[in-house]
Amino acid sequence: MIHKLEHIGVMVKDMDASIRFYTEVIGMKLVKRKALADGVELGFMSFPDSDKIEIELIGRGHDGLPDNGLVHHIAFTVSDIQAEIDRLKTFNVKLMDETPRTILEGDLIAFFFGPDGERLEFFQPASQ
Structure with a gap:
């Protein structure tokens, strides 16, 4: 199990x-x-x-990353996605999404990159 x-x-x-x-x-x-x-x-x-x-x-x-792959993305739950995006900008983090996108039943997501190009996501559930 x-x-x-x-x-x-x-x-x-x-x-x-x-x-x-x-x-x-x-x-x-x-x-x-x-x-x-x-x-x-x-x-x-x-x-x-x-x-x-x-x-x-x-x-x-x-000496570089192995070719057996990185993780596709890691998601972090947040309470105020726009505030978190704005905070990332102060760190000059590379963003995929400058503004949140709505998915499913009103959940909000925004993708950005870590220092080795790993894809990271902020997730704000609609039910907050």
Whole structure:
């Protein structure tokens, strides 16, 4: 039986830059960082008030990303999507959506990019 989403693994080029992005821009905290014997470095990120879902940053140094793929996108629930988009602009984050898009039954979404081109999404449910 599957109980919950454990973590999402994202391949990154620069662990320090990615940790900085996920802490300063997204508001997560670094839970654990570990260099493995095979040259891989791991960084586990979660939100300060919840450790139920983690993002696992997986890095091999500055020699580029492997060709086995990045995650398509990671979505974060927000309460005020336009305010979050405006906040991203202060960090000069590359945006796919300058304004929120409406999907399904009035939910709002906006996509933007992390430091390694990973696609990230803000999601504001209609039922707020």
